[in-house]
Amino acid sequence: MADAIETKKIYLKVFRFNHETDYLPYYKNYEVVVSQDEVMLDVLNKIKWEFDSTFSYRRSCRHGICGSCGIKVNNRATLACKERVFDMIELFGNEMTIEPQSRKRVIKDMVIDKKDFWDKYNAVKPYMITAVDEHPDSENYMSPHDYENLKEADICVQCGNCYYACPSVEVNEDYLGPASLAKTYRFNFDTRDEAKIDRLDTVNDLGSGIWDCVKCYECAEACPKGVNPIEKITYLHTQTFQEGRAKSNVATRHAVGFKTSINMHGFLDEGMLVAYSEGIGVLKHLPEAFKMFRKGKIAMPWNMPKSKNLDEIKKLIKSSSSAKF
Amino acid sequence: MKYALYTGCTAKESTPELLKSTMAVAKVLGIELTILEEASCCGASHLQDFDEFLSLVLNARNICYAEKLGLTLITICNTCQINLATTKDRLDNDEELKDRVNEKLKEVGLEYKGSSEVKHLLYVLRDELGYEKIKNMVKKPLSDFNIAPFYGCHNIRPSELQNITNKGENPYNPTSLDELIETLGGKAVEYVRKNSCCGFHADLQAPNTAAKLTGLALSEAIDNNADFVVTPCPLCQLNFDVKQHEAGKKVGRDIELPVLHLAQMIGLALGLNKKELGLEHNVTEADF
Structure with missing residues (x-):
């Protein structure tokens, strides 16, 4: 006799909204029985097939390739066809809130308007730019x-999970975001591509580019394919310096200032770092500096902490530095 | 219990209360801490944007001094934790890189071996001392307080790295701080942004982004009746404590909410006084 298939009941709170008829979004509760081989996409299908045929969501390949079925489960970015329901139960228990990737961009239920995502994706010229012979004798x-x-x-499926999980995108609609920056890396580190400098100049503006990453690692966590966008953003930072395309601004001076400060004290001279990074802009920090000074939070030059064996640190900085500004 | 303490820069400068309270609490809990005075700044993920190899060499050197003592290295800042743990993870899994780094360290008579663990104080308290033991030492339960835990990114993400030392803390549903609050007799405030980002690392170059993220998190804590916030990360603490009024303006409201370091909260429950916990250094009055 075959073993009985293990099943579990889950309790869903599902985001519903139709921009043509609803003034406000609302949540509907469903109870669904799932078995161990099922994925979150099966859960979406059950809602549609068993409860409400008007329930809308994008899906196509069912194999983690088309990138259509990105949703949020308990605020966790999820590619529905790739995530086993039993794994989600292990993470969260049997109560799950299912929402679209972005509530503010919703058209209907799980379907959102991804125009912002695609515009930023296209902005970095996400394709190979190189002079190739139209009739080559050998492969490139x-x-x-x-x-x-x-x-x-290169294995990004453009699902948008990282982009809509990014808090910097959430509060700044100009920020390019992790997906297009990871794509920038994909071509900028391809030895056959010839548009590296052009792309670096596109992505290193303050307010929209690589320096607006808040380093929260939400994108690394959200990616269903293991692309790890923040790692790629970090390499774009270093490439900007390596290629001599780093402009002197508060962000680049901030990165370089760490080396200067460590070389002087071992520790960071926090006040000097802000002054060096900001230049004349340091004046806007005076109110907060005053607050901190009153509470004994600012180290003065005469009691600036110094690392023991500072000579070792200086020696290592001299011998191990690999970047210039 | 003996550990090597990597203080990080802020504990020696902008958050002196962090070092004070950590040392005071460790003493009461019977944890012996040797401060790594030879250590340098971890680069705070910004040196890493400029010179990756240099940051690996400097952090390997930092870990060397804990290895010399034969002790686990404890961090009290999430960003120190991620930078030291990343270095350890990369060197321990890449012999060639380790050799390249050791070639440099040899110049100053050091060698990175990989023999010391790198752990944040929060997880040492949970997994090595045990919350049960802390519970038995509580003198003034925090039963009057609704406390909003704020985890800080660099202790919980990326989970693949962090799970090596935080025993499977779920970045989407972390529990270690909530459990500690309950251990101390307080009530943990449930709110969505407890595992979100405060924006600290973009403070200078994207001040609006940072201020909005701080404002949104603090607002949600207030809306869920928090009496104060507690965080294991001094960088989150600085943004929340020093910049809360500016952050409030960005999200259109007045914010007045004390923000305590992990050790300050534990110290309150252990009956330590205001001075021992350095509460006079907190910018937003924390008069408990």
Whole structure:
């Protein structure tokens, strides 16, 4: 006799909204029985097939390739066809809130308007730019080592999970966001591409580019394919310096200022770092500096902490530095 | 219990109360801390944006000094934690990189071996001392307080790295701080943004972004009746404590909410006084 299939009941609170008829979104509760091989997409299907045929969501390939079925489950970015329901139960228990990737961009239920995502994606020229012979005699070769250097950035499926999980995007609609920046990396570190400098100049403006990353790692967590966008953003930072495209601004001076400060004290001279990074802009920090001073939170030059064995640190900075500004 | 303490820069400068309260609480809990005075700044993820190799060498050196003592390295700042733990993870899993780093360290007579663990104080208290033991030492239960836990990104994400030392803390539903609050007799405030970002790392170059993120998190804590916030990260603490009025303006409301370091909250429950916990250094009055 075959083993009985294990099943569990889950309690869903599902975001519902139709922009043509509803003034406000609302949540509907459903109880669904799931079995161990089912994924979150099966849950969406059950809601549609068993409870309400008007329930809307995007889906296509069912194999984690088309990137259509990104949703949020208990605020966790989820590619519905790739996430086993039993794994989600292990993470959250059997109560789940199902929402679209972005509540403010919703059209109907799980379906959102991804125009902002695609506009930013297209802004970084997400394709190979190189002068190729139209009738080549041999293939345009890339060595295995060079391919490894892409660090899986090429397997992004454009689902938008990282983009809509990014808090910097949430509060600043100009920020390009993790997906398009990871795509920038994908071509900028491809040895065959020739538009690296052009792309670097596109992505290193303050207010919209790589320096607006808040380093929260939400994108790394949200990506269903292991692309790890923040790692790629970090390499774009270093590439900007390596290629001499870093403009002198508060962000680049901030990064470089750490080295200067560590070389002087081992520790950070917090006040000097802000002054060096901001230049004349340091004046806007005076009110908060005054508040901190009153509470004994500002180290003065004469009691600035210094690391023991500072000579070792200086020696290592001299011998191990690999970047210039 | 003996550990090597990596203080980080803020504990020696802008958050002196963090070092004070950590040392005072450790003493009461019977934890012996040796401060790594030789350590340098971890680069705070910004040096990493400029010179990756240099940041690996400097952090490997930091860990070397804990290895020399034969002790686990404890951090009291989430960002120190992620930078030291990232270095350890990369060197321990890449012999060639480790050799390149050790070649440099040899110049100053050091060698990175990989023999010391790198852990945040929060997880040492939970997994090595045990909350049960802390519970038995509580003198003044925090039963009057609704306390909003704020986890800070660099202790919970990326989970693949953090799970090495935080025993599977779920970044979407972290529990270690909530459980500690309950252990101390307080009531943990439930709110969505407890695992979100305060924006600290964009403070200078994207001040609006940082202020809005801080404002949104504090607003939600207030709307859920928090009496104060507690965080294991001094960078979150600085943004929340020093910049809360500016952050409030960005989200259109007045914000007045005390923000305590992890050790300050524990110290209150252990019956330590205001001075021992450095509460006079908190910018938003924390008069408990």
